[in-house]
Amino acid sequence: MSRRALILLEGGSNGPLYVxxxxxxxxxxxxxxxDPTQYDYVAAGGCEAICVDTHNLDAMIHECARLHLTSDIAGITSALESVYAAVGELCSYFDLPGPRPAAIERxxxxxxxxxxxxxxxxxxxxxRLAANAADVENSAAEIGLPVIVKPAAGIGSSGVRLCRDVDELAEHTSYLLGGKHIWRSxxxxxxxxFAQGPHYSVEIMGNEVIGIGAAxxxxxxxxxxxxxxxPALxxxxxHRRIADVSLSCLQALGLGWGPMNIDMRWTKLGPVVIEVNPRLxxxxxxxxxKLAYGVDLVTEHIKLVIGEECNLRKSHLHTAAARILVPDRDGILDAIGGDSRAAAVPGVTExxxxxxxxxxxxxxxxxxxxxxxxxAVSPNLAQTKAILQCAVDFIDWSITPFSQLGARKRQLQPLNSGTDADGMGYR
Structure with a gap:
């Protein structure tokens, strides 16, 4: 009997969860x-990987057809938005359940x-849509500062900035159009x-709102x-108004199959949609x-992908929270630790x-x-926050700024060496 294979295009932060x-x-x-080597879990032997140009649909069709000779391809999907439209194209070609490519691209x-x-x-x-610096300046004047300036295509807040005055506006426009930002088109x-107010993340599967989180x-x-x-408090x-607006987004964009994520802010006018993401x-x-509601979105998504019925029933209601670790300076990471003590705090899951x-x-x-x-997770918000803070307090890291590294290296160089900081590779 041939093995049942799940084809995953690329990986991303959710890649290990899908595997x-x-x-x-x-x-x-x-x-x-x-480039399969970019994913640690693949390099460690966590799953089979094949090198193929994932922006070349014909190449992927050829590879999947070759795999079909030895495997029963149960489904095709991805955890990465940049190739999710291609997932839809492949699913359509091989007559498998999947998202609508046109809706994903829109x-x-x-x-x-x-x-x-x-x-x-x-x-x-x-x-407003802008193609050059003059367009950006005119658009900001029409809308009124402060404004958000960002690429019309992209993920993860890459190239996104709040511009509060004309100087910041000019600076960021120069960054985007001056060759520092990488454009795919x-x-x-x-x-x-700039929509001001609390930020919420809405998780949807199909046409059902599974959860709403505070960000x-x-x-x-x-x-x-x-x-x-x-869940968000x-x-x-x-909750009803956020859910209603979220579902209206799906109808407007032709979505409604598989997982989706919607970012919105609660302003003085109520919920305002910041972005609809056509994937998990x-x-x-x-x-x-999963910790808060007992719904494993990754597993249920795979069930949809392979044509099985998914189960979105919530088995419990806890409060789950994550603290994202972000450095406060540029430099070289000299030390990072405390993870074992943080993980030992009761209620910490990862x-x-x-x-x-x-x-x-x-x-x-x-x-x-x-x-x-x-x-961290617990039965209530106050307890989860306390657990999370206790764990985070154990985490510590040390970053040596580049300027100090440059000074240190110059002290070790002969006076006539001619070496300067520009040749040290810290840019």
């Missing part, structure tokens, strides 16, 4: 990736997403009204989440949903470092700044 869930379901996970284009939401009457911030910039971000001008709490009316939220959100010693840290103001997280 583990697939194995629990008796499936053989196979990762297709342009959603990934943030300008198109804004247009469709606005046409459907979904509350969103005022917005022609530069297109969104200039948006706490660090100070401006960047948006790097520091803490998630599920909401009144029944607030990145780690640690799926772990928090302590994870995403970075190794002697790594060069250059903060980007986006998801790449995260160096780890701590997850």
């Amino acid at each position: 583990q869930a697939a194995q629990r379901l008796g499936l053989h996970p196979i990762t297709l990736s342009a 959603c990934r284009d943030k300008f198109s997403q804004r247009q469709l939401l606005a046409e459907a009457g979904v509350p969103i911030p005022a917005y 022609s530069p297109r910039i969104l200039v948006e009204e 706490d971000f660090g100070g401006p001008p960047h948006f790097v989440c520091r803490e998630y709490i599920y 909401l009144t029944d009316d607030e 939220a990145g780690a640690p959100n799926p772990q928090l949903v 302590v994870k470092f995403l970075i190794e010693l002697k790594t060069s840290i250059v903060r980007k103001g986006d998801y790449r700044d995260k160096i780890g997280h701590v997850i």
